[in-house]
Amino acid sequence: MIKIGEFSKLVQVSVPTLRYYDQVGLLKPVEVDTVTGYRYYAASQLPKMHRILALKGLGFSLEQIAAVLSEGLTPEQMRGMLRLRHAQIGQQIAEMQAQLGEVEMRLGYIEREEQIATYDVILKPVEPLLVASVRAILPNHSASGSLFGEVYDAICPHVAKALGPNPGQGGQTMVLWYDTEFKERDVDGAAAFLLRCRVPERGRMRVHELPAATMASTVHHGSYNTIGDAHTAVLVWIEANGYRIVGPDREVYLYNKAPIHLDDPTYVTEIQYPVEKVS
Template identity: 30%
Template structure:
């Protein structure tokens, strides 16, 4: 048997942490002396502690680790599935870090050349276009930011299914309209829509009219830069918002292997600001 101090020293885990693990039921002492409250751990528990530390190094939460430890039957199968899931999460994080590193290197290069790290904004092209009226088959709902990707898939599956059932003619790629005037942690007022030829029950008119249009090639993380450039252009030229901003997904995000293949059109409906003389 090992005292809590000895166990702590061998595993390089503080006694405070060990007491907390016991409190949440993650790792209980093998024995507690009632008279003085001294805690003792068995030799076998050393490997359990090493196992916990290994999973923590993979960014498993304590609750996730506890669930794995409690799965006495089929523990290896559960562990394999959980490690596979975590591997995918870490791979995604690595990709994000690599993308951030590439961006950082570009910024360093620009600074060495005497350029601003915001100089990339100059390459964002904005055009003033007239967009004709269209019929939209759509689903409008409040969506939390972290649910947008899931709702995108769910809503467009329903919409495309309806176009097939009702034999509707799809005229353009799917689009999303943002009706919220401001970002809200309680959800965004979003409309998932497909332009169709026929005007039937469930469709509505949408007339964007005059719009600022920008084509984005690449990651959706650059959308905020496009929004900024469009607002700057509108302010400089004396325009203001006239309708919901919308995005057209020329390429299906689920059908590309890398973000650089994404093509998105961003439309910002505008009108000339009224001037009071």
């Protein structure tokens, strides 16, 4: 007979683990001293111990290993278990690869441009939104601010109910960009106000519902002059994570104050891109 310490060295399994295997009935010693409680094993148990270690190395649970040892398995049953384990490992690898991609992407941010790395991009569901907007071809992106006055003037007769409860604060505003590629000039954009109810259309102002969407989103704390960094961060994330853009992107103005200054560092803007997973 072999003392538990010596058996532990032979099979390279710790004594506490051997005691646990005894407790759960996986591998019981051939004899236990009734006085000292000391466990003894036999050389004939080595093959069983090696099989336990082999199955454990494949990732099987102790419950599964116990079933194999007690009931025995036909070759076909063993193949089935191994195929199932193969699928489980494949899924785990896929999940870990996705996490690895996220880590590599963030490392890339830091290596390429420290500023972009400060943006945290998340996926979020956005419900349908009723808006009043004016859409136009603008000389550049900064010119979108000129459209807000036109939208507000069109809403003005109904502003108390449409933008309440604090219409004096100007209501929730956003810009939508419809171009499918980056353009410096002649950009297709719309200035919009979020509505609490429908109002009559007037002039170029249209009332419509923005559809529900899954958004790749980040928040930009800073001036409108530097908002391009936030757009870049979201676009990099979309490509790196296997998504595609499925509609106009939005700049939702969470905080600003009139008169608008493009270089005001206190502004807070959420950048949203509607996306779907590439199949």
